[in-house]
Amino acid sequence: MTAAPFRPDADWLPYHRNPSTPAFRPPPGSVDAHCHVFGPGDRFPYAPERKYTPVDAGRDALFRLRDFLGFDKNVIVQATCHGADNSALMDALHAADGRARGVATVRADITDDELERLHEAGVRAVRFNFVRRLVDPKPDQYYRAVVERIARLGWHVVVYFEMADLAERWDFLTSLPTVVVVDHMGRPDVTQPVDGPGFERFMTLLRDHPQFWAKVSCPDRLTASGPPGYDDVVPFARALVDAFPDRVLWGTDWPHPNLKSHMPDDGSLVDFVPRIATDEEKQHRLLVSNPTRLYWGEGR
């Protein structure tokens, strides 16, 4: 019996099929440091425990977008719809021929051989997702056991949480022994002042803990004012780029899972970059030297 085909969620917004050409040209060697591959589901089945079923968004479409937007490389982040089965990610890494690195989801019972295969393919980090609409919560010990497995490989940890959860997760996050990259600036409430207590806590996290990095990504997820300018997100991303120019990353988040208000034009997202990284030096660090150091530097 063949498996039933995957049917995307009824309210799923597919990625933009015809993005605009950005006015901003990324410098040579630029890295889109946060993007995903979804399926195709008939080849790489979505995980039974997933909270959503997306429209397929495979690696060939990702690589076409990379070239169209003027990027050189990708960091592909395992999304929760694929659970801890990293097959689609591995397939994309192999096909990228050195031009992609991966962030995987692993469980503590993964074998050393499998970890080695992930490393060989280009995985350099694991992702811990704490967003409750995406995954069921697990005790800290679950994550600590994973860290014990990956630290010897020189990998780091990528974390995704809601800003409201930072206080509760603070002690755990700051106790991690690796570099920790926070997705989407820790999801600030951009209707609040940039120097208000919410975002100030996040700035303090980076100021007091030099192992923390931030992705200044996803204005489309954070905005209240909306596209195409995402004006309300600019001060938050710019504050991070200005304060921590060596510890910021940027990515498209293609194919933009779970957006309900609108689907961003990836060209407009690239044009967000010069508004948050306001000179060539900052743009080069954000798009080239920071991701290259973290993902293509010596890992172990």
Ligand code: 0GY
């Ligand atoms: C993102 C954001 C989301 C989804 C995931 O792994 C995922 O499923 O991270 C989201 O829904 O906010 O970074 O892709």
